[in-house]
Amino acid sequence: MKFLLKLALLFSLVISTSFASEKVYKLKMATTWGPTLSPLIDSAYNAAKMAEKMSNGRLQIRVDASNKHKSPLGILDMVKGGQYDMGHSASYYWKGKDIATLPFTSMPFGLTAPEQYAWFYQAGGLELMQKVYAKHKVMSFPGGSTGVQMGGWFRKEIKTLDDLKGLKMRIPGFAGEIMAKLGVQVTNIAPGELYTALDRNNIDALEWVGPSMDIKMGFHKIAPFYYTGWHEPASEMQFLVNKKSFAKLPADLQEILIVSMRVAAYDMYVENYDMNATAWEKMRAEYPGIQVKTFPKEIMDAMKKANKELRTELSAKSPELKEVLDSQDVYMKKVREWTKMSDYLYLKDNI
Amino acid sequence: MKFLLKLALLFSLVISTSFASEKVYKLKMATTWGPTLSPLIDSAYNAAKMAEKMSNGRLQIRVDASNKHKSPLGILDMVKGGQYDMGHSASYYWKGKDIATLPFTSMPFGLTAPEQYAWFYQAGGLELMQKVYAKHKVMSFPGGSTGVQMGGWFRKEIKTLDDLKGLKMRIPGFAGEIMAKLGVQVTNIAPGELYTALDRNNIDALEWVGPSMDIKMGFHKIAPFYYTGWHEPASEMQFLVNKKSFAKLPADLQEILIVSMRVAAYDMYVENYDMNATAWEKMRAEYPGIQVKTFPKEIMDAMKKANKELRTELSAKSPELKEVLDSQDVYMKKVREWTKMSDYLYLKDNI
Numbered sequence: 009m010k011f012l013l014k015l016a017l018l019f020s021l022v023i024s025t026s027f028a029s030e031k032v033y034k035l036k037m038a039t040t041w042g043p044t045l046s047p048l049i050d051s052a053y054n055a056a057k058m059a060e061k062m063s064n065g066r067l068q069i070r071v072d073a074s075n076k077h078k079s080p081l082g083i084l085d086m087v088k089g090g091q092y093d094m095g096h097s098a099s100y101y102w103k104g105k106d107i108a109t110l111p112f113t114s115m116p117f118g119l120t121a122p123e124q125y126a127w128f129y130q131a132g133g134l135e136l137m138q139k140v141y142a143k144h145k146v147m148s149f150p151g152g153s154t155g156v157q158m159g160g161w162f163r164k165e166i167k168t169l170d171d172l173k174g175l176k177m178r179i180p181g182f183a184g185e186i187m188a189k190l191g192v193q194v195t196n197i198a199p200g201e202l203y204t205a206l207d208r209n210n211i212d213a214l215e216w217v218g219p220s221m222d223i224k225m226g227f228h229k230i231a232p233f234y235y236t237g238w239h240e241p242a243s244e245m246q247f248l249v250n251k252k253s254f255a256k257l258p259a260d261l262q263e264i265l266i267v268s269m270r271v272a273a274y275d276m277y278v279e280n281y282d283m284n285a286t287a288w289e290k291m292r293a294e295y296p297g298i299q300v301k302t303f304p305k306e307i308m309d310a311m312k313k314a315n316k317e318l319r320t321e322l323s324a325k326s327p328e329l330k331e332v333l334d335s336q337d338v339y340m341k342k343v344r345e346w347t348k349m350s351d352y353l354y355l356k357d358n359i
Numbered sequence: 360m361k362f363l364l365k366l367a368l369l370f371s372l373v374i375s376t377s378f379a380s381e382k383v384y385k386l387k388m389a390t391t392w393g394p395t396l397s398p399l400i401d402s403a404y405n406a407a408k409m410a411e412k413m414s415n416g417r418l419q420i421r422v423d424a425s426n427k428h429k430s431p432l433g434i435l436d437m438v439k440g441g442q443y444d445m446g447h448s449a450s451y452y453w454k455g456k457d458i459a460t461l462p463f464t465s466m467p468f469g470l471t472a473p474e475q476y477a478w479f480y481q482a483g484g485l486e487l488m489q490k491v492y493a494k495h496k497v498m499s500f501p502g503g504s505t506g507v508q509m510g511g512w513f514r515k516e517i518k519t520l521d522d523l524k525g526l527k528m529r530i531p532g533f534a535g536e537i538m539a540k541l542g543v544q545v546t547n548i549a550p551g552e553l554y555t556a557l558d559r560n561n562i563d564a565l566e567w568v569g570p571s572m573d574i575k576m577g578f579h580k581i582a583p584f585y586y587t588g589w590h591e592p593a594s595e596m597q598f599l600v601n602k603k604s605f606a607k608l609p610a611d612l613q614e615i616l617i618v619s620m621r622v623a624a625y626d627m628y629v630e631n632y633d634m635n636a637t638a639w640e641k642m643r644a645e646y647p648g649i650q651v652k653t654f655p656k657e658i659m660d661a662m663k664k665a666n667k668e669l670r671t672e673l674s675a676k677s678p679e680l681k682e683v684l685d686s687q688d689v690y691m692k693k694v695r696e697w698t699k700m701s702d703y704l705y706l707k708d709n710i
Contacts, residue, residue: 241705241709286693349639
């Protein structure tokens with residue numbers, strides 16, 4: 009009987025160990041995006057899918073689109089407060105609450121996508137991001153790059169600085185502040201009303217994303233001048249993870265989560281690269297009148313000057329922001345030399 | 360008694376299930392590289408490390424460097440034959456055995472790294488690669504991009520096509536065949552003897568990789584003209600997996616393996632981008648006499664012409680190669696337009 013008891017105890021031990029390792033962890037992720045907003049929300053879906061497959065169902069992440077939680081720009085607050093374990097958004101959406109989070113998305117005249125990934129993963133960028141987000145008790149990881157965003161759609165060609173004076177343009181955020189310094193009348197219009205506003209001449213120009221997302225909006229049908237990018241050379245989306253939720257996961261699931269986010273981010277960059285190429289091919293086939301333009305040097309120089317002034321003003325207010333911007337600037341000096349002699353000079357002869 | 364028997368059976372079932380899921384799978388991976396050849400071998404090490412952590416030790420991959428198996432260029436054969444379950448190498452090393460594998464590494468005047476990843480993952484490239492490798496009974500996955508490789512180190516500046524006639528240069532593979540068509544005397548010299556050969560004027564020029572790997576070789580100390588890249592704009596390394604070894608893994612470990620390889624590949628691209636920037640900064644600080652040069656248009660045009668001729672010759676021999684090259688050409692037409700208006704025009708104003 010004693011032997012049987014021991015056997016039973018041994019059995020229960022084995023069974024309980026087995027059950028412990030099979031425990032299912034369920035996380036909830038809130039995203040800024042609507043449920044079908046490719047490529048942005050694809051990054052969230054893909055990370056969840058990979059995590060579930062790799063963990064054999066032990067890690068399940070439910071992705072809620074903005075129509076579910078009704079708070080597209082409140083992702084940081086919801087993850088911080090624990091209503092959600094995770095978030096997928098863009099860091100610059102809460103620059104009003106914490107200005108130091110701004111540069112983790114993209115800065116005007118800043119790093120390109122490969123340069124920025126190198127900064128994040130090889131030159132201390134990720135550590136700086138964790139440091140900035142530590143006060144919010146969340147962890148933050150790259151969530152997918154849009155690559156270069158376009159400068160926007162204009163009804164008329166912009167030839168001189170004077171052409172910008174009084175021009176009514178929808179361009180939000182930091183880029184909008186730069187444009188305002190150049191005399192642009194910056195307005196804010198809800199996305200759903202943009203096409204009509206442009207069509208009825210209530211605005212003269214607007215900035216959206218790039219061909220992959222612009223094509224559905226239809227701006228190219230009424231504003232034929234498509235300006236190349238300067239203000240968001242590599243907008244990086246972002247995963248947020250509540251620190252307590254993360255700490256509850258066993259080590260293997262923590263690694264599965266981190267790797268899933270990392271590869272989903274890279275994959276979004278690649279997906280959007282292809283979507284841009286495909287959408288642009290379609291746009292110019294259907295509307296051959298579209299003209300790709302680059303702002304003249306006079307305007308670029310004025311933008312760069314305004315950008316510097318704004319950065320200096322903000323840095324004076326936040327030493328933490330200054331630390332992040334300085335880190336990017338130092339890296340830029342080194343990495344851009346390599347980009348020039350590799351990608352740039354290669355493309356120059358093969359365009 | 361019948362009840363006890365049933366209970367015992369139930370227990371054994373639970374235990375055997377538990378043991379099955381805890382079974383450790385051990386795979387061996389052979390690489391072309393020496394044990395410290397960063398960044399190339401890092402991709403293999405990183406994939407193995409992530410797989411082990413994510414599987415909680417259930418998937419263990421032993422990475423053998425070339426000093427162990429003594430067959431750096433025999434990776435495909437060893438994985439095909441089952442001596443190794445996996446390999447990490449570059450597809451163009453066995454173009455002599457299967458010419459259709461050539462374009463999965465990089466082609467002269469071909470796709471850049473983001474363009475090529477978009478081709479692999481969004482435009483059928485990966486499926487084509489699996490199709491080409493199916494006859495070898497192995498699966499093949501991207502294993503990390505070097506980005507743009509440099510055109511090489513030259514003792515004298517190359518100003519005209521005549522300067523290439525009779526020039527002794529170490530440049531292997533397809534690029535070497537192009538150079539031979541331009542009158543270059545292409546030679547093959549073992550890596551360990553390259554520095555001495557260049558120093559003693561036995562050769563006038565050589566092609567290696569890029570700053571990240573060239574810096575240790577020291578060529579910049581004796582051949583100051585560093586030519587920009589044209590022949591390998593995004594050399595993609597490669598993971599190989601024996602199909603039988605893969606089939607033996609449970610579904611969760613298969614997913615863990617595939618995701619580990621995918622993220623290790625992207626990470627290598629990013630690691631090398633940073634290594635190039637860092638090495639180049641050091642090189643030009645210590646040897647300010649280095650001059651970065653681009654081949655003049657006359658030479659570029661001749662290279663492009665020779666490249667086309669060689670591709671036509673080879674495609675006539677292998678319909679399978681032609682299918683891969685055609686797929687890349689079709690994608691190039693679409694994607695390069697986007698690269699031009701995004702990265703290229705952005706960099707043009709920010710160099």
